[in-house]
Amino acid sequence: MEKKILTTPISAADLEDIKAGDIIYLTGHITTCRDVAHRRLVEYGRELPVDVRDGAILHAGPIVRTIDADANKYEMVSVGPTTSMRMEKFEYEFVKQTGARLIVGKGGMGPETEKACQEFKALHLVFPAGNAVLAATEVEEIEDANWKELGMPETLWTCRVKEFGPLIVSIDTYGNNWFEQKKVEYNKTKEEVLTEINKHVSFIK
Amino acid sequence: MDKQEQVKQMTTIIADFVGHMAKVLPDDVQAKIKELAADEKNPLAKTIYETMKTNMKLAKELSRPSCQDTGVLQYWVKCGANYPLLGELEGILREATAIATQQTPLRHNVVETFDEYNTGKNIGTHAPYVMWDIVPDRDDVEIFPYMAGGGCSLPGSGKTLMPGEGYEGVAKFVLDLMTSYGLNACPPLLVGVGVATSIDTAALFSKKALMRPIGSHNPNEKAAYMEELLEDGINKLHLGPQGMGGDKSVMGVNIENGARHPSVISVAVNVGCWNHRRGHLIFDKDGHVQVLSHSGVNY
Ligand code: SF4
Numbered sequence: 001m002e003k004k005i006l007t008t009p010i011s012a013a014d015l016e017d018i019k020a021g022d023i024i025y026l027t028g029h030i031t032t033c034r035d036v037a038h039r040r041l042v043e044y045g046r047e048l049p050v051d052v053r054d055g056a057i058l059h060a061g062p063i064v065r066t067i068d069a070d071a072n073k074y075e076m077v078s079v080g081p082t083t084s085m086r087m088e089k090f091e092y093e094f095v096k097q098t099g100a101r102l103i104v105g106k107g108g109m110g111p112e113t114e115k116a117c118q119e120f121k122a123l124h125l126v127f128p129a130g131n132a133v134l135a136a137t138e139v140e141e142i143e144d145a146n147w148k149e150l151g152m153p154e155t156l157w158t159c160r161v162k163e164f165g166p167l168i169v170s171i172d173t174y175g176n177n178w179f180e181q182k183k184v185e186y187n188k189t190k191e192e193v194l195t196e197i198n199k200h201v202s203f204i205k
Numbered sequence: 206m207d208k209q210e211q212v213k214q215m216t217t218i219i220a221d222f223v224g225h226m227a228k229v230l231p232d233d234v235q236a237k238i239k240e241l242a243a244d245e246k247n248p249l250a251k252t253i254y255e256t257m258k259t260n261m262k263l264a265k266e267l268s269r270p271s272c273q274d275t276g277v278l279q280y281w282v283k284c285g286a287n288y289p290l291l292g293e294l295e296g297i298l299r300e301a302t303a304i305a306t307q308q309t310p311l312r313h314n315v316v317e318t319f320d321e322y323n324t325g326k327n328i329g330t331h332a333p334y335v336m337w338d339i340v341p342d343r344d345d346v347e348i349f350p351y352m353a354g355g356g357c358s359l360p361g362s363g364k365t366l367m368p369g370e371g372y373e374g375v376a377k378f379v380l381d382l383m384t385s386y387g388l389n390a391c392p393p394l395l396v397g398v399g400v401a402t403s404i405d406t407a408a409l410f411s412k413k414a415l416m417r418p419i420g421s422h423n424p425n426e427k428a429a430y431m432e433e434l435l436e437d438g439i440n441k442l443h444l445g446p447q448g449m450g451g452d453k454s455v456m457g458v459n460i461e462n463g464a465r466h467p468s469v470i471s472v473a474v475n476v477g478c479w480n481h482r483r484g485h486l487i488f489d490k491d492g493h494v495q496v497l498s499h500s501g502v503n504y
Contacts, residue, residue, distance in 0.1 A: 021249060021449075023249065023252055061273075062273065063273055063312065077269060078269055078270060078272075078273040079273065080272060080273045080274070083356070083389060085389075106356075106389070107388070107389040107448075108388075126447060126449065128253045128256050128257070128446065128447050129272075129356065129391050129447065130257070130260070130271070130272040130391045130478060130479055130480045131256050131257060131259075131260040131272075132260070132269075132270070132271065132272050132273040133260050133263040133264045133267060133269050133270075133271060134256060134259050134260040134263055136269070137263060137267075166252050166253070166256055168249065168252075168253075168447075168449060170449075178449065179388070179448070179449070182448070182449065182450055183384065183388075185443075185450075186384045186388075186442050186443075186444065187384055189441060189442050189443070190380050190381075190384055190442060192441075193380065193438040193439075193441050193442065194373075194376060194377055194380060194438070196438065197373075197376045197434050197435070197438050198373045198376065200430070200434055201371070201372035201373060201375075201376060201431060201434065202371065202372070202373075203371070203372050203427055204368055204371045204372065
């Protein structure tokens, strides 16, 4: 199967054929954006210092090595996604205001994000968590750092990446939600499995 | 070697080993991930397993922590009653944790409760946590260091059931967790189940269960059978890596158990994520060390 690679800037048309459960890779730019960045934008009405329109954000708090702070030179040591669900309550407004096309994180997201993905043509994607070294090596360079006063995990690190991934589509532009679909399957099978187990564990007689 | 010298040497070894653990997974976990990867047919799951394999390789080559969350350190200690450094051991583990944090480096993960600040050293009130077993008639010590990440600590929970709910209730409790919080704890998981009397006893066993190698069995035949039933059952849910679907679901299910009051049966679950960073060391009374969890590591 050929690798599907998206390159920033990304248009709505680029995402048309992509479905929940697909795997893609990203080349171009991605900016880390997590709890405080979302809160500042949505609750405090502050403008994001980085333009992520038609671009990508990453829910992550990386480990970064400073090469030369004055010259804004940094190296990505380790970066892994953090639980996306924490950003769920902000994500609709966030996508609406920033025009971000790709939201990359860990685990599923909910109805607010589904709505945003459908209305503004965006995707939520999962970078398999716990693969922090691999992810770091896919970052070619940290090109910019904003809101540094928030400390290392919350700083907005803008990274130039090459074939960053695998990224698994968890919510597509049609609002399909991979995790929610899977959960329905899991819960259905669970009942059957429990009925079977129960036949064998009557140890209290 | 005098006592002071022995304390110093042991501290250095444990600090170094903890750093190694952050970068290289134990033999049993590596083997299991490779086995699951080889057996997987689902293309999505296969891609994730391949990613994990590459990450394990890169972490070792580049000498970096395999996951950015290096957890809060916990140590289960099975200490011989005649082990000469019994009284020094907690101090050694604390010091080793601080050193490992600096020299590896590990992420700063210890936040004081109520005062709510990060100590920046991975040590704090009662942290690193030490779980003690004193073993009579032995003069050595077994140490199981463990890095409890946030994601894999989150599903941890327990419940005291009425005996009427029986082991059926235990099975339901475990499976419900797998299809809810378990999905976000970086499966394939090692599932640790404790079955005992009050909730604290079950909780402690559920953590100890995670220290047992993957593929080992509870010595009680029925408990071992239940391990198998749960493992097969959870695998049939096809949760796959990252909970996104696949042929199997877990690295294994380990149950540890103790006797119970006739009116209650407590169950608790702790899970280890695919980056299950657990070690196993034995120090003899003279300070000679054997590494059982990671082949090729000698001191
Ligand atoms: S659950 Fe484990 S693998 Fe996943 S992010 Fe946490 S420590 Fe890393």
